[in-house]
Amino acid sequence: MPDAFSLTGQALLYAAFAACIGWFSSHPVYHPLEADEALVKLSFSHAAQRKAPCRERSAEELQKLAPNMRAPLDCPRERWPVTVELTLDGKLLTRAVVNPGGVARDGPATLYARYRVPAGAHRIGVRMNDDGNVEGFTHQREETLQLAPQRVLVVDFNPGKGGILLQ
Amino acid sequence: MDRCFGARANPLRHLGALAYLMFWLITASGVYLFAFFETSVSGAHASVQAMSGRGLGGIARSLHRYASDALVLLVALHVLREFALRRDFGFRWFTWVSGVPLLWLMLFAGIGGFWLVWDDVALFSLGATLEWFDALGLFGEPLARNVLAPEYLDDRLFSLLVFLHVGVPLALLLGMYIHIQRVSRPDTRPAQALTLGTLGVLLALSLVQPVISAAPAEVARVAAALALDWFYLAPHALMYQWSPAALWALMLGATLLLAALPLLPHPGRMPAAQVDARHCNGCRRCVDDCPYAAITMAAHPDPRRGMEVAVVDAALCAACGICAGACPSSTPFRKAARLDTGIDLPLLTMDTLRVRVDAALTALRGDTRVLVFGCDAGADVHALQSGDTATLSLVCAGQLPPGFVEYALRHGAHGVLVAACAEDGCQFRLGARWSAERLQGRRAPHLRPHVPAHAWRLVHAARHDLRGLQAGLGALREALHAHAAMLPEHAHA
Ligand code: HEM
Ligand code: SF4
Ligand code: SF4
Numbered sequence: 001m002p003d004a005f006s007l008t009g010q011a012l013l014y015a016a017f018a019a020c021i022g023w024f025s026s027h028p029v030y031h032p033l034e035a036d037e038a039l040v041k042l043s044f045s046h047a048a049q050r051k052a053p054c055r056e057r058s059a060e061e062l063q064k065l066a067p068n069m070r071a072p073l074d075c076p077r078e079r080w081p082v083t084v085e086l087t088l089d090g091k092l093l094t095r096a097v098v099n100p101g102g103v104a105r106d107g108p109a110t111l112y113a114r115y116r117v118p119a120g121a122h123r124i125g126v127r128m129n130d131d132g133n134v135e136g137f138t139h140q141r142e143e144t145l146q147l148a149p150q151r152v153l154v155v156d157f158n159p160g161k162g163g164i165l166l167q
Numbered sequence: 168m169d170r171c172f173g174a175r176a177n178p179l180r181h182l183g184a185l186a187y188l189m190f191w192l193i194t195a196s197g198v199y200l201f202a203f204f205e206t207s208v209s210g211a212h213a214s215v216q217a218m219s220g221r222g223l224g225g226i227a228r229s230l231h232r233y234a235s236d237a238l239v240l241l242v243a244l245h246v247l248r249e250f251a252l253r254r255d256f257g258f259r260w261f262t263w264v265s266g267v268p269l270l271w272l273m274l275f276a277g278i279g280g281f282w283l284v285w286d287d288v289a290l291f292s293l294g295a296t297l298e299w300f301d302a303l304g305l306f307g308e309p310l311a312r313n314v315l316a317p318e319y320l321d322d323r324l325f326s327l328l329v330f331l332h333v334g335v336p337l338a339l340l341l342g343m344y345i346h347i348q349r350v351s352r353p354d355t356r357p358a359q360a361l362t363l364g365t366l367g368v369l370l371a372l373s374l375v376q377p378v379i380s381a382a383p384a385e386v387a388r389v390a391a392a393l394a395l396d397w398f399y400l401a402p403h404a405l406m407y408q409w410s411p412a413a414l415w416a417l418m419l420g421a422t423l424l425l426a427a428l429p430l431l432p433h434p435g436r437m438p439a440a441q442v443d444a445r446h447c448n449g450c451r452r453c454v455d456d457c458p459y460a461a462i463t464m465a466a467h468p469d470p471r472r473g474m475e476v477a478v479v480d481a482a483l484c485a486a487c488g489i490c491a492g493a494c495p496s497s498t499p500f501r502k503a504a505r506l507d508t509g510i511d512l513p514l515l516t517m518d519t520l521r522v523r524v525d526a527a528l529t530a531l532r533g534d535t536r537v538l539v540f541g542c543d544a545g546a547d548v549h550a551l552q553s554g555d556t557a558t559l560s561l562v563c564a565g566q567l568p569p570g571f572v573e574y575a576l577r578h579g580a581h582g583v584l585v586a587a588c589a590e591d592g593c594q595f596r597l598g599a600r601w602s603a604e605r606l607q608g609r610r611a612p613h614l615r616p617h618v619p620a621h622a623w624r625l626v627h628a629a630r631h632d633l634r635g636l637q638a639g640l641g642a643l644r645e646a647l648h649a650h651a652a653m654l655p656e657h658a659h660a
Contacts, residue, residue: 009171013178014368021236021369022376026394030404032291033389043315045308101307112301112309150388154316167316167387 038119038147040086040093043112044157048080048100048130077106080132086155087125088117119149126155126164139163174590174627176361181591182245183347187355188362189238190343192369194336196231199224204283206329207322211285212383220377229373232396235277237369239398242273250428252594257436258459258485260429265346267426272339277399279332286381287390288400290314293328295403302411317386349483351460352597437486437562438513442477446496447509449473452611453490456565458596459483462490462510477510487595488512488566492602495612497568499524515562524571527557528579535647537640538575540567541586544594546628546636548586556640564588565598569605569614572623582622582647584640589629599627621646 033039054075062070079100086093093115101107109130125142139157141164147153156165168177178185203224205214218224246266249255255263278296282289297310313319347353357365381390395404406414444467454462454477461483464475477490488511491497496508499521506518527538533555541548542564552558557580561567564587572583585606587599604610606625614623624646626639 006171006173009168010364013168013171014364017237017240017365018368018372020240021233021398022372024397025232025236025378026396028397030393030395031391032393032407033391035391039389041315043309043312045312107307110308110312112298112311112315114298150391152387152389154387156316 033116033150036119036149037116038149038151038153040088040115040117040124040147040153040155041112042084042086042094042115042126042155043110044082044084044155045108045110046082046130046157046159047108048082049133050076050106051078051080051132052076077104079106079109080130082109082111083129083137084111085125085127085137086115087123087127088115089123090125117147119147119151121146124153124155124166126166128157128164141166169589169592169629172361174592176358176364177591178357178361178365179244179248180589181354181357181361182241182248184354184357185361185365186238186241186245187343188357188365189234189241190336190340192234192366193231193238196227196234197336199227200231201333204329206325208285208320208325211283211325212380215284215286216380219379221374225377226370226373229376229378230369231280232378233369233372235280236396236398237365238273239277242270246270246425256429256431256433258461258483259349261349262346263429264426265342265348267422269339269342269346270425271422272335272342274399274402276332276335276339279328279335281396281399282328283332284380285384287384288381288393288395290384290386291390291393292400292403295406299402299406299411299414302415314386320386349459350596351458354591354596439481439484439486440479440488440490440510440512442479442510443507444468444476445472446494446507447473447476448495449475449477450495451475451477452493452495453477453510456489456493456597456601458487458489458598459485461485479510485595486512486514487563487598488515488561489563489595489598489601491517492563492566492568492598492605493612494568498570498612499568499574500570512562512566515566517568520559520561520571521574523559524575525578527559528575531555531557531579535581535644535651536579537582537584537643537647538580539584539586539640540564540571541636542566542588542594542598545586545588545599545630546632548636550633551636551640563593563595563598564602565593565595567602569612572606572614573618576618576622582624582643584643585623585625586628586636586639587625589627589632592629603627619650621650 054073057072057074081097081099083097085095094113096111098109098111100109121144123142123144127137127140129137131138143166145153145166154167157163158165168179174180200218203214203218205211218228278292282293294311294314297313301309301311313324381394402414449464449467451464454464461480462477465478467473467476490510491508491512494509497517499506506521508517511517535555537556539548539551539556539558541558541560543560543562548558548560564585567585575583585602587602588594590599593599601610603625605612606614608614608616624639624643626635628635
């Protein structure tokens with residue numbers, strides 16, 4: 001028959017076990033952002049323009065190729081890197097040059113970055129260049145947005161939906 | 168702890184077994200939850216929400232969660248304890264190293280569970296995990312884009328999450344199975360009292376504080392406050408505090424360090440047990456008693472002596488000597504000048520032991536002469552040494568063949584005290600248990616029944632338990648005196 005000492009000891013230990021699990025399973029409360037912050041996520045997956053356009057092969061060149069490789073057009077697959085700038089109220093938050101993916105540098109350039117910003121009204125500017133033959137930027141967008149606290153503003157790029165997206 | 172629970176049900180002595188119990192509880196409650204879970208972005212939150220509160224579903228959900236938390240706590244204590252007892256190297260390296268991946272599997276099995284609830288915590292955790300993996304730069308498309316906007320989220324992703332939450336725990340189970348392969352008779356089932364106590368306390372917690380979900384996940388905002396489960400989700404907070412790369416460095420560094428601990432310089436390994444085929448009859452007692460499954464049987468080189476012979480795998484052998492204590496050839500009454508036995512420890516052979524017993528007995532003086540057998544891992548018996556008390560320490564109490572108790576009593580000792588480690592705290596896992604069972608006649612080789620019960624005593628005393636040791640000796644002497652007083656005429660005859 002267990003004595004009073006051992007029963008008390010067991011009860012205390014079980015209680016401590018339960019208290020530890022019960023507490024740390026939901027405390028302390030975590031604040032991913034400060035109360036007056038919002039989050040800007042800059043992310044895209046975009047295949048930039050090809051570095052060189054397709055070119056017709058001369059008869060001489062075609063002759064040199066194996067018969068099954070004799071395509072009339074030579075299309076280099078390499079793409080330009082994507083340059084992107086993000087400004088907040090005129091100040092540069094980031095400027096990145098993102099190389100295309102893939103061994104042959106022919107895949108999409110991808111980016112994912114997050115910035116904590118103070119909530120409130122902001123002038124958000126996004127500029128992109130996806131074509132090294134063009135000076136300056138190929139796409140840009142600037143807008144004043146009211147960023148409520150805890151809001152996530154996603155800056156994405158989708159040429160099919162009109163280019164730079166702020167959502 | 169032993170005083171409160173008894174060694175059989177002392178949670179600290181059975182942390183691995185408790186972890187197994189938690190795994191089964193998580194599995195059982197998980198199967199229930201899975202039956203009512205809806206695998207879709209739009210339906211998941213509501214289907215989990217329906218299983219909240221104090222109904223059957225709510226209890227299953229709370230048990231699932233709290234048992235998972237308990238698993239982390241128990242495994243953390245298990246690792247600390249095994250490390251504190253220096254069980255991270257030598258013949259135990261396999262068990263140690265195979266434990267390390269279990270930590271990752273446990274973490275990922277648990278974190279993946281939080282995603283399925285698809286509330287604010289789920290979104291935070293999934294996003295943080297994906298960002299963490301993106302930091303490796305191995306993936307073409309950033310994984311975190313999957314939770315960027317509602318249009319990127321689809322039910323296919325959700326099916327993948329469910330698949331992970333079933334698959335990773337299965338891998339964990341496989342890992343748990345591998346982890347105990349080098350341990351014979353692994354302790355994977357806690358004693359009934361401990362099982363009931365643990366289940367009871369988790370059930371009580373589930374009723375007092377049922378697990379609840381946060382608001383449904385919404386990618387367009389970050390929750391202002393998250394009630395994180397710190398047992399699993401603490402790494403996310405660390406990642407945002409530091410950086411994904413720093414968290415990788417910490418996690419990989421800690422993993423490598425743990426896995427490499429067995430490689431650090433350690434006290435040299437003791438030479439393994441050796442079999443002497445001439446004295447082995449193939450009875451398999453040593454195979455049964457070896458705590459580390461280090462002995463197998465092979466065909467006997469000399470069929471006249473037996474069908475089979477024991478073979479020791481030196482890589483697995485802990486050099487505990489428990490096998491020598493089990494071998495029928497270890498009886499000290501054999502006439503040969505040298506006591507050769509079937510299986511023996513080079514460190515302390517049965518022959519040396521008999522020589523030492525003889526010497527100790529000759530040196531004993533006084534009216535009640537006591538010989539104490541102890542073990543190097545338990546309480547230090549040499550502290551009891553005096554004119555009428557001789558002490559001998561073995562590698563493990565399980566190394567003592569019970570015949571030595573009778574031998575000592577017949578050669579001049581009035582009493583014999585055998586001091587073993589705490590029952591479930593044996594350095595070599597099973598030594599204290601086997602030694603008790605052999606002396607009490609429940610396991611071969613037995614202490615022969617005609618050995619008078621008052622003349623010997625078994626005491627369990629852990630490393631620093633000198634008081635327990637002294638109490639055992641005191642009780643033995645008392646029994647010897649009481650017996651002597653009952654038979655005055657014999658004393659004079
Ligand atoms: C899910 C996680 C784990 C479970 C369920 C588990 C379970 C167990 C069990 C049942 C035993 C056998 C105990 C016995 O019969 O004496 C054991 C032994 C052991 N475990 Fe674990 N374990 C886990 C994780 C770990 C980890 C992460 C480590 C270390 C990195 C570890 C190190 C050890 C060691 C060294 C032993 C050997 C004890 C001996 O040889 O005496 N375990 N574990
Ligand atoms: S010394 Fe211990 S570990 Fe080695 S074979 Fe004998 S019983 Fe097994
Ligand atoms: S206990 Fe002794 S006799 Fe029996 S198998 Fe082992 S070594 Fe051989």
